[in-house]
Amino acid sequence: MNDASPDYDIAVIGGGPAGLTAAIALAETGAKTALLARRAPYADNRTTALLGASTDLLERLDVWPRCRDHAAVLQTMRLVDDTGRLIRAPEVRFSSDEIGRDQFGFNIDNRSLMAALESRAGELSGLTRFDDDADAIDPQDADVSIRTRQGQSLTARLVIGADGRHSLAREAAGITVTHRDLHQSALTFNISHSRPHKNISTEFHTPQGPCVFVPLPGNRCSVVWVSSAKEAERLMAMNDDELSEAAEKQSHSILGAVRVEPERHVFPLAIESPGQFCRNRIALVGESAHVLPPIGAQGLNLGLRDAADIADIAGQAMSLGEDPGAPQVLTRYQSARRADVMSRTFAIDIANRSLLSAFLPIQSLRAAGLHLLGSIGPLRRLAMREVLAPSWRRVS
Numbered sequence: 001m002n003d004a005s006p007d008y009d010i011a012v013i014g015g016g017p018a019g020l021t022a023a024i025a026l027a028e029t030g031a032k033t034a035l036l037a038r039r040a041p042y043a044d045n046r047t048t049a050l051l052g053a054s055t056d057l058l059e060r061l062d063v064w065p066r067c068r069d070h071a072a073v074l075q076t077m078r079l080v081d082d083t084g085r086l087i088r089a090p091e092v093r094f095s096s097d098e099i100g101r102d103q104f105g106f107n108i109d110n111r112s113l114m115a116a117l118e119s120r121a122g123e124l125s126g127l128t129r130f131d132d133d134a135d136a137i138d139p140q141d142a143d144v145s146i147r148t149r150q151g152q153s154l155t156a157r158l159v160i161g162a163d164g165r166h167s168l169a170r171e172a173a174g175i176t177v178t179h180r181d182l183h184q185s186a187l188t189f190n191i192s193h194s195r196p197h198k199n200i201s202t203e204f205h206t207p208q209g210p211c212v213f214v215p216l217p218g219n220r221c222s223v224v225w226v227s228s229a230k231e232a233e234r235l236m237a238m239n240d241d242e243l244s245e246a247a248e249k250q251s252h253s254i255l256g257a258v259r260v261e262p263e264r265h266v267f268p269l270a271i272e273s274p275g276q277f278c279r280n281r282i283a284l285v286g287e288s289a290h291v292l293p294p295i296g297a298q299g300l301n302l303g304l305r306d307a308a309d310i311a312d313i314a315g316q317a318m319s320l321g322e323d324p325g326a327p328q329v330l331t332r333y334q335s336a337r338r339a340d341v342m343s344r345t346f347a348i349d350i351a352n353r354s355l356l357s358a359f360l361p362i363q364s365l366r367a368a369g370l371h372l373l374g375s376i377g378p379l380r381r382l383a384m385r386e387v388l389a390p391s392w393r394r395v396s
């Protein structure tokens with residue numbers, strides 16, 4: 001990368017996983033691309049279940065070969081009703097071989113994924129890195145002016161807002177967002193365990209939210225434990241022995257003896273949806289465009305599809321001599337993303353609400369739905385394919 005010229009086809013604001021992927025994919029199309037992202041160590045211990053075509057995209061961008069060794073294969077997903085309620089759903093198992101795949105995807109720690117993305121981004125001569133935050137973003141008729149916190153200025157025809165939940169780019173575009181606090185939090189930590197996970201991800205549905213054990217390489221799993229904010233605080237305050245015991249109890253000892261590894265984090269959960277995905281030469285990707293609770297592992301998978309779509313649409317527009325920030329190009333991006341993001345937001349919200357509901361008819365409906373999924377093969381296979389990618393995007 002070089003640190004020069006102020007005028008770009010595209011400027012990506014934010015260097016999280018969605019922004020780095022978008023910047024790499026855009027630079028790969030030949031667009032003169034700027035990336036505004038402060039270099040900082042990745043802050044938490046989250047892992048990401050990369051599903052379906054997400055790793056194909058990362059493979060194409062020459063990112064996946066750099067981190068593949070840190071990922072565990074996900075072959076089976078198991079849902080266990082652990083609500084202890086009168087009406088309980090049967091256990092449901094989804095196996096990738098049922099839909100003719102070797103695996104659903106891979107679980108990888110975000111630090112390894114980020115290191116691979118950073119390493120690839122650092123190789124691209126068409127990608128200029130500004131090791132800084134954007135401080136002001138000002139869309140005009142022909143371009144967008146950006147000023148960095150340390151006072152550098154640049155202009156770009158299209159800005160990609162990949163600056164997360166409190167997006168300055170979204171605000172500059174004049175895009176409003178609806179925010180709903182879920183009054184739940186996710187505690188994340190990693191464990192080692194005495195029995196093999198056999199590449200099975202197990203989700204225990206408790207009355208406060210799901211607690212999922214997702215395979216990592218070796219006899220290790222990442223744990224995302226969703227509960228009330230108060231319960232998450234209680235778990236967070238435990239010492240290692242207490243949390244190991246609580247995790248083993250919550251897993252019903254299916255992984256044998258559990259030992260928590262150092263480091264844990266709590267994430268308050270919310271759902272956020274923007275009024276639009278793009279406006280005024282600014283297109284949103286990743287969490288600036290959608291915030292979901294970590295149910296069904298959809299968040300970053302959606303963010304990677306945002307990145308792939310904006311790179312395809314802007315790259316194609318430029319190859320036809322179009323301005324990548326022109327309204328008709330942004331309209332194509334809006335059409336490409338809306339149904340995917342909205343349908344997943346809706347499905348996850350319903351799944352979460354039905355789990356938390358104390359209303360008996362809702363609990364019965366939920367149990368009946370899971371029973372149908374468990375017992376009707378074609379329905380189960382449809383659901384599996386839909387979790388991996390929306391039907392209208394699939395090529396096979």
Ligand SMILES: Cc1cc2nc3c(=O)[nH]c(=O)nc-3n(C[C@H](O)[C@H](O)[C@H](O)COP(=O)(O)OP(=O)(O)OC[C@H]3O[C@@H](n4cnc5c(N)ncnc54)[C@H](O)[C@@H]3O)c2cc1C
Pocket residue numbers: 013014015016017018019036037038046047048049050132133134135162163164165166167168186188224267285286287288294297298299300301302303
């Ligand atoms: C507990 C938990 C588990 C999850 N598990 C999964 C999973 O298994 N699978 C999955 O697909 N998703 C998962 N997700 C969702 C996933 O983690 C997020 O979708 C993803 O991290 C969002 O990435 P991002 O790049 O959009 O945003 P971020 O990672 O928030 O990156 C935004 C970046 O922009 C930078 N920034 C902000 N303002 C500026 C500015 N003005 N100028 C420049 N830079 C700026 C920030 O510093 C940050 O680096 C999970 C989420 C949680 C909370």
